[in-house]
Amino acid sequence: MLDVSARAEQIDPTETAITPPDAIKWSDWISGFPPHSGEMATLYGGLDKPGPYLVLMKWFPGYMSAPHTYATDRLSLVLSGTWWVNSGADFDPKNTVAVSAGGFVRRVAHSPHYDGVKHDAKEPAVIALFGIAPVQFELVDRSKPAWRQV
Numbered sequence: 001m002l003d004v005s006a007r008a009e010q011i012d013p014t015e016t017a018i019t020p021p022d023a024i025k026w027s028d029w030i031s032g033f034p035p036h037s038g039e040m041a042t043l044y045g046g047l048d049k050p051g052p053y054l055v056l057m058k059w060f061p062g063y064m065s066a067p068h069t070y071a072t073d074r075l076s077l078v079l080s081g082t083w084w085v086n087s088g089a090d091f092d093p094k095n096t097v098a099v100s101a102g103g104f105v106r107r108v109a110h111s112p113h114y115d116g117v118k119h120d121a122k123e124p125a126v127i128a129l130f131g132i133a134p135v136q137f138e139l140v141d142r143s144k145p146a147w148r149q150v
Contacts, residue, residue, distance in 0.1 A: 019043065024041045024043070024056065025041055026039040026040070026041045026056075026058065027039060027040060027041070028040075029057070030137075030146060030147075032145065032146060032147075033063075033146065033147045034063070034147065034149075036060055037059075037060055037062075037063040037147060038057065038058055038059045038060055038063060038124075039057075039058045040055055040056065040057055040058070041055065041056040041058075042054075042055050043055065043056060045133060046133060047133050047134070047135045047137075048133060048134050048135070049133055049134070050133060050134060051132065051133060052130070052131070052132055052133075053129070053130070053131060053132075053133050053135075054128065054129070054130055055128075055129045056079075056126060056127070056128055056129070057126070057127045057129055058124050058125070058126050058127075059081075059083065059115075059116045059117040059124055059125045059127070060117060060124045061117045061118065061119055061120070061121040061122075061123070061124065062117070062118070062119035062149055062150060063116050063117065063147055063148070063149060063150065064084070064091075064093055064096075064114055064115060064116025064117070064118075064147070064148045064150050065114045065115055065116055065146060065147060065148070066091060066114060066139055066140070066141070066144055066145060066146050066147060066148055067088065067089050067090070067091055067112045067113065067114045067139070067140040067141070068112065068113070068114065068137055068138060068139050068140060068146065069109075069110050069111060069112050069113070069137075069138045069140070070107060070109060070110075070131075070135050070136060070137060070138075071109060071110070071134065071135065071136035071138075072109050072131050072132045072133070072134075072135060072136075073106065073107060073108055073109050073131060073132075074106070074107040074129055074130070074131040074135070075104070075105075075106055075107075075129070075130040075131060076104065076105040076106070076107065076127050076128070076129050076130075077102075077103075077104055077105075077127065077128045077130075078099050078100060078101050078102065078103045078104075078105075078125060078126075078127050079101060079126045079127065079128055080101050080123070080124075080125065080126045081100075081101065081117065081121065081123045081124055081125030081126060082098050082099065082100050082101075082117070082121060082125055083098075083099045083103075083105075083115060083116075083117065083125040083127055084096035084097065084098055084099070084115060084116060084117060084118055085097055085099055085105055085113065085114075085115040086113065086114060086115070087111055087112065087113045088112055088113070089112040089140045089141075091114055091148060093116075093118065093148070093150045096114075096115070096118075112140050114148075116147075116148075116150065118150055119149075119150055
């Protein structure tokens with residue numbers, strides 16, 4: 001029997017880029033959000049750079065976004081925890097829908113929506129976000145903060 005592992009070559013990082021989990025750089029996210037409400041890690045592209053992006057978003061329990069829109073569709077895959085979502089311009093966390101790990105959410109461009117993690121959750125929710133930038137985040141009501149404590 002032929003040992004195929006002996007023929008394996010080193011990975012060329014210009015062709016296959018690998019970032020191990022412990023090398024992913026998390027940072028505070030949206031300006032004005034309270035400390036420990038959430039974090040983001042940009043894996044590819046960027047929310048303000050034209051072109052495709054892949055970003056990880058981590059929502060901590062007790063925080064949700066205020067109703068807002070994006071200029072482009074956003075595809076979201078829940079990686080861990082439970083993410084609570086709803087559509088519409090009226091913020092009503094009691095009527096959000098739970099999306100658990102493995103669940104998929106598509107946000108249609110220019111559709112008002114809000115999301116986050118309820119205060120009684122045991123862990124944060126981590127969501128992988130895919131889309132085409134620039135995102136152009138717009139609050140439905142600019143007179144109120146972009147986040148809500150729930």
